[in-house]
Amino acid sequence: MPGLLIAAALGLGLSAASPARAQAGEAPPTVSASASAMASSAEGGPRPLRPLTDDIAERIQACTLCHGPQGRATPQGYFPRLAGKPAGYLFNQLQSFRDGRRHHALMAGLLRNMSDDYLREIAGYFAALDVPYPAPAPSGLSAEQQARAERLVLQGDPSRRVPACTACHGPSMAGRQPAIPGLLGLPRDYLVGQLGAWRNGMRRAHAPDCMAGVAKALSTDDVALVASWLAARPAGAHPEPASAERLPLACGGLSP
């Protein structure tokens, strides 16, 4: 059942470097497979090269191999969409990969010698992209599972001190400016991987790390249900504007 699969994904999501190739829905087919297409284009003479511009869009081309053109990776595969996420959230993540609070060998390698200023510019670029979301993946949950997941997401579980996702991530779950991310339009495997990483300390946020507390209070079954449910929701709303409203938990890294 999904439980087993999820247990495996929990482990995979943490290192994510090599399983990524197999799972990457965005990844173009291997070259050998598309050889005939290449050959026919070769018959028509050399194709024109991509025009280059002296701007940040050109400078983040290296990101698009995994995160998709304009950072619009689909819910299939592993890599998260970046487009339209709050800039403060993206900046915190870039910094965390660089400084070892999040672990992904390739991300760390790419970011290791970048300045905060450059990371802020990159975060701002992806945050400002307003590109449509593709249709979500079917959840594959039974009606009973569906109901359990929905209860956790929309009401939380006060007995375990788990607030509703919507309490912080907004009623539309599109996140809140400047630093709370949206939860929709993301691959299920990615969501499972992140909650799993928080459970075992491989992903950390600025202290106090509220999400670590939430993730540790959830069982692996809960993680699987919530991730499947979230990945199957249609996305498209914009993050809520910043507000002074108190969150149900104390969270670090939320002020710019």
Add this chain to the structure above:
Amino acid sequence: MTEARQAAAAPMRIFVRGLIGLLIALPLMALLLIAGAWAREAWLGARPIPSEAQAATPASIERGAYLARVANCAGCHSVKGGAPMAGGLPLGTPFGTLFSSNLTPDPETGLGRWSADEFWRAMHHGRSRDGRLLYPAFPYTSYTEMSREDADAIFAWLRQLPPVRQTAPAHQLGWPYRWQTALAVWRLMYFTPGGVPSQDQPGASVTTGGAEADGLALARRGRYLVRAVGHCAECHAPRNRLGALEDAAGLRGGWVGVQGWIAPSLADPHAAGVQDWTEDEIRQWLQSGWSPRAAALGPMADVVAESLQHLSDGDARAMAAYLRGLPREEAQKAAFKPAPPGQLGLGRLVYAKYCADCHGDQGQGRRIGGQPAYPPLAGNRAVTLEAPQNVLQMLAGGGYAPATKAHPRPFGMPPLRQVLSEAEMAAVASMIRQSWGNQASPVTEQDVLRLK
């Protein structure tokens, strides 16, 4: 008959006697070697320190901060995201894993109880406060040529850092490497303390002797920065099987720890030698990680970001002058061996799909705003190095040139191991190494699989 038997027995007797002799002689020789090694250590340790410690002043602290940058102490003694200079970084070596020590002034776990003399002894002689011999992963083999004044300045800077209580994990070394006696013998064979107790800013004060004398003084300062403070040889010189540098001053290229990168030869203009660059191009490259000729990538990008971008203009010029003047030694090129046509064909498909948009359809590189944004691969030394590791590392992991004050928004390359198989990576590597006039050895799938 008996005579014949005796004749046959004679070589046997000689053999047995020889064997007994060897069994006695070998341990004796080993004992002598060990006694000699420790006697030398005792003698080195008893030598008087030839100059007085300098008192810490605001100026010496500032100078120490600068020198610590140039020596990139933080490269090993700070962990990303951790407290600065508190140590604990694992350093992989072929002999085991060592952990960098805590240099903050915490009395229990750092340098809190150290004196300037003891710090000088560590830098110059490679001995800890308690007399323990230090492993040469701490590059005292280079720092031994650092002046007393500079060592004192670094110590003065370390002393005023916030103390952090943090014990480094114990080194993980197998026998005999964890045995101090082995280290004493190693030092007997490979380590001689430098003979320069005071060489305060060599060359910096000589500015009135005409252009030629100025040039000499500049190169002397550069030599000091390259050989002592910058310890470039620790990566850029080859090591023998016991980890000792072979002719450090020659800078003929080596391995970067166990990171799987090559530090190419600085003696060879076809590798990383800069004999044909202008002094200004070298200075620009050192301080920004980038010049129209090349970008710093891999572990060298770290060195630029953490250390070299902070060089003063004068010191960058000095290093440039010295590196430019290194004797030129071109490695013998192996006979050209073309890659199999099938592999080159696959390589061309991969290239057209993933590489041409940035590096150009003829490997000519592409420019943005008149400046090279994506480097040419035709005639690119990093591509045609005899060992293919660096080009494979770039293909697999991608990377950005370092973001520096002078070059704050570098362009980057994606990690192609996300989409290419090992065979495809080998094919495109072979193809770029053998196209547009490049003539380097072909790359096999095994080379890619061996990549770290």
